[in-house]
Amino acid sequence: xxxxxxxxxxxxxxxxxxxxxxxxxxxxxxxxxxxxxxxxxxxxxxxxxxxxxxxxxxxxxxxxxxxxxxxxxxxxxxxxxxxxxxxxxxxxxxxxxxxxxxxxxxxxxxxxxxxxxxxxxxxxxxxxxxxxxxxxxxxxxxxxxxxxxxxxxxxxxxxxxxxxxxxxxxxxxxxxxxxxxxxxxxxxxxxxxxxxxxxxxxxxxxxxxxxxxxxxxxxxxxxxxxxxxxxxxxxxxxxxxxxxxxxxxxxxxxxxxxxxxxxxxxxxxxxxxxxxxxxxxxxxxxxxxxxxxxxxxxxxxxxxxxxxxxxxxxxxxxxxxxxxxxxxxxxxxxxxxxxxxxxxxxxxxxxxxxxxxxxxxxxxxxxxxxxxxxxxxxxxxxxxxxxxxxxxxxxxxxxxxxxxxxxxxxxxxxxxxxxxxxxxxxxxxxxxxxxxxxxxxxxxxxxxxxxxxxxxxxxxxxxxxxxxxxxxxxxxxxxxxxxxxxxxxxxxxxxxxxxxxxxxxxxxxxxxxxxxx
Numbered sequence: 001x002x003x004x005x006x007x008x009x010x011x012x013x014x015x016x017x018x019x020x021x022x023x024x025x026x027x028x029x030x031x032x033x034x035x036x037x038x039x040x041x042x043x044x045x046x047x048x049x050x051x052x053x054x055x056x057x058x059x060x061x062x063x064x065x066x067x068x069x070x071x072x073x074x075x076x077x078x079x080x081x082x083x084x085x086x087x088x089x090x091x092x093x094x095x096x097x098x099x100x101x102x103x104x105x106x107x108x109x110x111x112x113x114x115x116x117x118x119x120x121x122x123x124x125x126x127x128x129x130x131x132x133x134x135x136x137x138x139x140x141x142x143x144x145x146x147x148x149x150x151x152x153x154x155x156x157x158x159x160x161x162x163x164x165x166x167x168x169x170x171x172x173x174x175x176x177x178x179x180x181x182x183x184x185x186x187x188x189x190x191x192x193x194x195x196x197x198x199x200x201x202x203x204x205x206x207x208x209x210x211x212x213x214x215x216x217x218x219x220x221x222x223x224x225x226x227x228x229x230x231x232x233x234x235x236x237x238x239x240x241x242x243x244x245x246x247x248x249x250x251x252x253x254x255x256x257x258x259x260x261x262x263x264x265x266x267x268x269x270x271x272x273x274x275x276x277x278x279x280x281x282x283x284x285x286x287x288x289x290x291x292x293x294x295x296x297x298x299x300x301x302x303x304x305x306x307x308x309x310x311x312x313x314x315x316x317x318x319x320x321x322x323x324x325x326x327x328x329x330x331x332x333x334x335x336x337x338x339x340x341x342x343x344x345x346x347x348x349x350x351x352x353x354x355x356x357x358x359x360x361x362x363x364x365x366x367x368x369x370x371x372x373x374x375x376x377x378x379x380x381x382x383x384x385x386x387x388x389x390x391x392x393x394x395x396x397x398x399x400x401x402x403x404x405x406x407x408x409x410x411x412x413x414x415x416x417x418x419x420x421x422x423x424x425x426x427x428x429x430x431x432x433x434x435x436x437x438x439x440x441x442x443x444x445x446x447x448x449x450x451x452x453x454x455x456x457x458x459x460x461x462x463x464x465x466x467x468x469x470x471x472x473x474x475x476x477x478x479x480x481x482x483x484x485x486x487x488x489x490x491x492x493x494x495x496x497x498x499x500x501x502x503x504x505x506x507x508x509x510x511x512x513x514x515x516x517x
Contacts, residue, residue, distance in 0.1 A: 086133025189220025
């Protein structure tokens with residue numbers, strides 16, 4: 001084992017998806033997983049296979065497709081959880097089961113209602129059972145940040161003896177300060193020695209997740225559990241981009257320690273996750289925020305122009321931000337130039353079907369927009385790849401409203417080879433659009449969340465709409481994406497996209513159940 005390598009364990013698809021409003025369907029998870037593989041992530045925690053049929057489906061399909069990263073599924077220290085994880089990751093060339101149980105006094109007493117001895121026995125059995133499915137087992141001591149060191153040593157001895165290769169020490173509630181967490185990791189890392197890799201999973205409740213992760217690395221941790229854009233439960237997790245770039249940038253502090261992350265893919269990965277989830281990083285977010293490499297102060301601008309390192313400790317291109325490539329293509333650009341551009345932007349695995357559809361949309365956009373930017377093109381390609389499953393396709397939309405008037409929407413939808421048309425009134429144009437679509441399709445959706453952002457600046461900017469819609473009580477809300485200069489048109493597309501996602505998932509799970517029977 002290379003003791004200088006820091007293993008990057010990404011849990012965007014599991015812990016990141018637990019952020020309110022960040023749920024993804026299977027196709028979206030696959031796209032993120034493939035991008036994480038391209039980014040060079042060592043371990044992808046693809047989900048919690050036992051949580052639902054949808055989670056099992058996503059983990060198993062990712063396991064079949066991803067070849068270079070190890071695919072991991074989380075499970076409680078419960079036999080059925082572990083079995084589902086083992087089955088879900090079985091087809092991956094490299095796979096892992098990550099099982100856990102709480103070890104803090106407060107969790108054992110009030111949540112588990114178990115004695116310390118019972119916890120240890122459960123932990124041993126979980127690891128031994130997981131070993132019947134995979135060779136690589138990771139064990140987490142949940143709420144390690146509030147656990148007693150002496151008891152954690154007992155648990156570590158037991159699970160390492162049972163076959164765990166990696167011991168994870170999560171600061172589950174984001175409670176510890178960097179000095180405290182560093183000291184804990186130092187003692188337990190020395191205690192584990194060469195018997196296991198020490199990992200950390202830090203939450204950001206006090207805004208210290210990345211600081212704690214880096215303190216742990218300096219004190220012996222050799223795996224970091226992180227998410228893209230810092231997504232995750234409550235205030236989120238340590239952000240992959242922050243931890244990785246800190247280790248790369250501060251060689252004076254981290255010495256020979258390194259990751260194998262392909263850092264120029266960081267920005268593309270961040271944008272993909274933000275587009276799919278509809279959760280944008282704040283503008284001043286480190287590394288990937290809109291203002292991360294922007295300089296408004298005259299003093300700063302002057303300094304950067306004279307010598308970049310005066311106010312920039314990283315090169316934007318190191319994380320995939322290319323400042324000198326903003327306004328290139330126009331309405332006279334051809335398909336070859338368009339293909340070259342999207343490859344330059346990192347979309348080297350776009351299908352011919354996606355390319356052709358995106359190119360046609362680009363030509364339409366170029367006729368309407370004065371300037372077509374990289375962000376416009378990036379969004380066109382991503383939007384096209386996210387809207388494969390088109391059971392229903394929007395053909396036309398007409399809306400009418402005025403002060404003290406009656407909001408009305410007329411919608412035309414293609415279903416198979418038939419064009420369906422209807423109109424409805426509502427409490428505003430959006431409500432009228434949704435009601436018309438519900439009547440045409442026969443599915444009554446409940447809007448859970450609605451977001452609209454401007455892709456670029458200006459009156460002719462593309463509107464990116466993200467909806468979360470629930471169509472029945474037994475399924476989670478599904479995310480839909482819509483993109484257009486016309487915000488209401490983008491809204492209709494996003495609502496239909498959520499319905500198409502729901503129907504696609506429903507059909508796939510139905511076929512999966514039939515196959516299992």
